[in-house]
Each structure stands twice: as C-alpha cells, then as structure tokens.
Amino acid sequence: MERTTIDLWVGIFVALGVAALLGLAMKVGNLTTSKLGPTYTVIANFENIGGLKPRAPVKSAGVVVGRVGKIKFDTETYEAVISLNIDKRYSFPKDTFANIYTAGLLGEQYVGLEVGGDEAKLKNGDKITHTQDAIVLEKMISQFLFNKASENKDDVSSTKASTKSADDGLTANPLDQINNKGKGAAAPK
C-alpha cells in the first residue's frame, strides 16, 4: 500500500482516538462540571461526620457551592474538623448552619449550608459554629425503639398516644443535640 494512504488512515485513527478521549472527558467525565472558581475556606466542627468524604459537595438550596477539603480529627475536643472550600462568588452570613445530609436514603453524604440572618459575612479561615451531625441510622432506630419501649412501660392503655409521643421524641432528638452542642461549643471558648 502506498505511504500516503497509510499516513491518511493512521491520521484518521489517531484523530478518532483523540475524539474518543475528548468525548470521555466532556460527555462522560466531570472534567467540565467539577471546576470551581477561586475558593475561600471555612472550618466547621462536627461530633460525627458519618461517611463524609473529601471532595464531597457543599450545597446550599440544592446548588453546589463548594467542596469538602481536608477532614481532620481534633484530639483536644475529640471532634472532626472539616474545611469547606466555597466558591468566591458565593458569600454566606456568619450564623450559617452547616448540616451533614444524605442524598437519598443510602446515597453519598454532603454538607448542606442553611443561611442565617447575620449581617456579617463568612471570611476565609472563619469557623461555622452552628453545625448538625450526620444522622446515623442505627442510632436513630435504637433511640426510637428505646423511646417506644419506655413509653409502653409507662402507659400501656393508649397505643395511639404512645406512638405519637414516640414520633415526637424522634423528631425532637436531633434538635436537642444541636442545642446541647451549641452550649458545649460555646462553653470552652
């Protein structure tokens, strides 16, 4: 076969390969979507981060505004210290809530930011004081069963009332946790 024909075919072959790689990068991979602009870092302490991983998304109102940076363990407070890299385009008030949520029932975990009403904004290196831990499913179930059992012991007559209060206990518990945590975090400082 002639050399120019071979050159042409090899050229087509290589071009196809490059096109396939570009297709993988743009259409299949997240090369375009994972790009964040310049970021600033804020720190948040959690008692329990569940299965949160570095590079997990940070979302506010469902929109990805940043990524989780380093995850460390503080040996003095025995808490997880997480740095959140947030896009410079978005600023948040100082009293923003940082919660760890799960996407779907068993999906990956992410950090959700709920905006407060403070005038002052979070700056690079600031610390988010209001945090809510990841919900550990086993803990929740055992708490529910425990409450249910204790209710049943007190009042066996009205099953309707007992389930209602057990539900209340379930929904109230995470809130109690936050309140306790808020006090605990405020006390040492």
Added chain:
Amino acid sequence: MIKRSRLRPLRTLGHRVTKRIWRLGAGARFFGLTLISSGESFRRFHLIIREVYFTGVLSLIIILVSAFFVGMVLALQGYNTLQRYGSSEAIGVLVALALVRELGPVVTALLFAGRAGTAITAEIGLMKATEQLSAMEMMAVNPISRVIAPRFWAGVIAMPILATIFSMVGILGGYLVAVPLIGVDAGAFWSQMQANVDWRLDIVNGVIKSLVFGVACTMIALFEGYDAPPTAEGVSSATTRTVVTSSLTVLILDFVLTSFMISV
C-alpha cells in the same frame, strides 16, 4: 538405578522451572535491547506509522463492533438488575464505569492479542524461519532496531487509542439500548454518569492500564516470534503461546494495577 528413575519427576520439574526462568530472563533482555535500540526507529518515524496502520487501524473494525455489543449487553443486563431496586437511572454510571475502568482496557487488550499479537508473532517467526533477520545482520542492519522496535512502539501507541475508542463506542452502544430502546430518561443517563465518573481516577487510570497492556501484549508477541524455532510447527506453537501468555498477563496485570489504583 532405581533411585535415578524415582528422581525423574523432580528432575523434569526442575528442568521446566529453569526453562521458564531462562525464558523470562531472555524476554527481559530482549525488552531492554528493544528499548535501547529504539532511538533509530523514532528518527525514521514512518516505520512506526506503517506498523500503527497494521496493528491499530486494521484492528479498528473488530474493536468497534465488539465495543458496541459489549456496551449494549451491559445496558441490558444492568437495567434488568437495577430496575428491581428502582434505580434504573443509574444505568449510565454502571455502563460508563464498567467500560472506562475495566472492560475498555482489558477486552481491547485481549482482542489486540488475538488480532494483532498473533500477526506480529507469525510475521517475525516467519522472518526468522526464512532467515530474513540473519540476512539483515549480514548487511549490517540491526534487525531489532529495524524490525522489532517499530512494531513495539506501534503497539504501545495503538493500544490506548483503541481502548479509548472502545470505551466511547461502548458507552454509545449502552446509550442506544438504555434510552431509545428501554426508555430511561436521557438527561438522567448522562448527568448521573457525569456526576460519578472522575476524570483522573477513572478515565486517566483506564488509559494508564491500556498503556501497560499495550507494552505487555506487544512485547510478548514480539518475543515469542523472535524466540520461535525456525520451523512451521515452531511458528504455529509460538502463535498459540502468544495468545495464552498475553491473555493471562493482561488479566493478572489488571488485578495488580487495579489494587494499586483503588488503594491510592
């Protein structure tokens, strides 16, 4: 005398092991020699391009067709299982990750060994049997830098390109089954895929894998051809050995590479 015949199994075992190790050493020396004398083949790059045509372009048809069907089967099987858990939208992730991480590089390497590796072994073996290689040496042309090195680099170049094309065409095949045929939402198909396939950890690692497989497959094919006894029987058994050894090497290397890539 009785003692000698009793020791025979042990002796054959020892002979086999020494032979294997000797061949491994010879193969390593051959590899080193190819690397050292490949400078000239880069200066005459058209030699490499010619071999890329024979190993890469001519393998394109088998790669395209098998990739298309592998992607379609993945989508069918994946959908069948995923819809039981009500997450049939995850089909895109399943097809893309399976192809980009594993099936793309591995199936391409296996097909490459069967399609191009055998051709290389038979060609080199026959060149040796018909004393073309010795004739080159007579004319003061180094057969390794003139014949072996261009084929080696052509294989190393062609394999990642073939594997990337395989992954992309497989994903298109999976798309064709999942979206128009089964009726999964096209937006969910692509967006779930984009959210879960990582550029560095999935795509680049797949390309690295195929590069390593390219080196291994081409080197095995070249060495088996160069080492073949110069008879018709010798060339035929060398061709068989090429397929067996390359396939096993690819599968073992795949495990080793994956274990390194997952732990990082």
